Amino acid sequence: MPTQQTFYLNGPNLATATIVFLDSGMTLCAPDGYYSDGTIARQQVGCSLLPAESCPVCGDPCKGNIEELTSLEGVYYTTFDTGTTVADIGAIIVTINVDNTVSGIRVNFDGVLYNAVSSPVHGYLAGTPSTGFTYIGDTAADCGISGSTYTLDEYVYVAPNYNSLGTTTSITVGAGEVQTTASDPGTCIMVIPKLSPLPNTIDVTVVGPCPTSTAIIGISCPIKLPSFLGTFGVTSIVPVVFCALPYAYNYYVAPVNGDGITLGLYDWVFLDENAENVLPDGFYRSTAVPSPDDTFEVQNGVIIAFHSYCAL
Numbered sequence: 001m002p003t004q005q006t007f008y009l010n011g012p013n014l015a016t017a018t019i020v021f022l023d024s025g026m027t028l029c030a031p032d033g034y035y036s037d038g039t040i041a042r043q044q045v046g047c048s049l050l051p052a053e054s055c056p057v058c059g060d061p062c063k064g065n066i067e068e069l070t071s072l073e074g075v076y077y078t079t080f081d082t083g084t085t086v087a088d089i090g091a092i093i094v095t096i097n098v099d100n101t102v103s104g105i106r107v108n109f110d111g112v113l114y115n116a117v118s119s120p121v122h123g124y125l126a127g128t129p130s131t132g133f134t135y136i137g138d139t140a141a142d143c144g145i146s147g148s149t150y151t152l153d154e155y156v157y158v159a160p161n162y163n164s165l166g167t168t169t170s171i172t173v174g175a176g177e178v179q180t181t182a183s184d185p186g187t188c189i190m191v192i193p194k195l196s197p198l199p200n201t202i203d204v205t206v207v208g209p210c211p212t213s214t215a216i217i218g219i220s221c222p223i224k225l226p227s228f229l230g231t232f233g234v235t236s237i238v239p240v241v242f243c244a245l246p247y248a249y250n251y252y253v254a255p256v257n258g259d260g261i262t263l264g265l266y267d268w269v270f271l272d273e274n275a276e277n278v279l280p281d282g283f284y285r286s287t288a289v290p291s292p293d294d295t296f297e298v299q300n301g302v303i304i305a306f307h308s309y310c311a312l
Contacts, residue, residue: 007035015052015166020044040156040163052156052165062092062202062221073150073213075169076206078157080219084200090222091254091275092202094190096215102137102145102180103215104173104207109192110199116300118256119185123266124302128176133207135173136188139180143210145173150209171207191254191268193276194222224273225252226260228288233298235282242295243310247287251279256302263288263296267303285310 008024011017014037020030029047036042040052062082082088096105096117104127107114115134116126127134135145149172155162192202206215231245252273258264263286271277278301285295293306 074153078204092192093220095218097187098137100184102142104133104135106133108203117188117190119188122181124300125179132177146178191275230284230286233282233284
């Protein structure tokens with residue numbers, strides 16, 4: 001855990017200094033490590049400060065309903081602490097709402113990059129390649145981002161605000177990353193599996209490429225997803241066989257339009273409560289399908305339709 005202590009800088013503040021010292025005479029370099037003034041964090045190596053960055057070993061605590069606003073052009077870094085105990089295992093739910101503008105999102109957890117979301121209005125949205133960003137929002141507000149390169153200011157979240165790092169980065173928006181839609185996509189949902197107590201930090205990067213870009217992001221602490229009963233999945237329907245399949249499997253849902261009891265369109269569905277494996281593409285009957293239907297169809301781990309194949 002970080003501790004508070006008095007240090008001395010060879011500059012007016014941590015952002016402009018080049019060395020952290022232990023003494024006021026500035027003769028004893030502080031040990032290698034990370035130093036923060038509550039606004040930015042910088043690493044000192046060999047009596048020299050490296051560029052400012054998001055603290056890699058700590059973060060804002062995950063909460064059931066935390067929302068941090070990023071706005072206007074820039075690249076915004078937020079690090080969240082998801083807990084380090086055996087109770088802190090499960091599915092991490094990341095939300096993003098761009099409110100009729102366009103922004104990109106990418107999440108790094110345990111060295112794996114995630115960018116797929118499910119919109120309550122338009123369903124599955126994921127930029128390509130999967131290691132890139134996914135730019136979501138109203139197409140009419142995208143300011144011509146596809147193929148464009150931007151030099152953007154960088155910001156890091158230190159509660160309760162985003163603070164400038166005093167640096168810039170170059171972002172090129174690939175055509176495959178642009179997943180804008182004909183209308184506002186609403187609050188989009190990303191689901192990330194956390195299978196062990198460590199690592200505990202998750203890094204969310206949001207890119208605002210346009211002067212009007214805004215985004216509200218949220219993150220939950222790891223949770224066990226609610227289960228529901230379903231049949232074996234099939235890739236094509238033969239009613240006489242499909243309708244005789246038993247409800248013999250427990251599946252798990254991360255609600256998008258559903259409530260965790262009754263399935264909803266564009267909900268994420270998984271084979272396990274920690275969201276490690278999505279349901280394979282196909283058709284499944286379930287007792288949790290909203291009436292009068294009896295079957296849900298899955299593509300890319302998201303429910304894309306409900307059907308009535310087995311009505312009496």
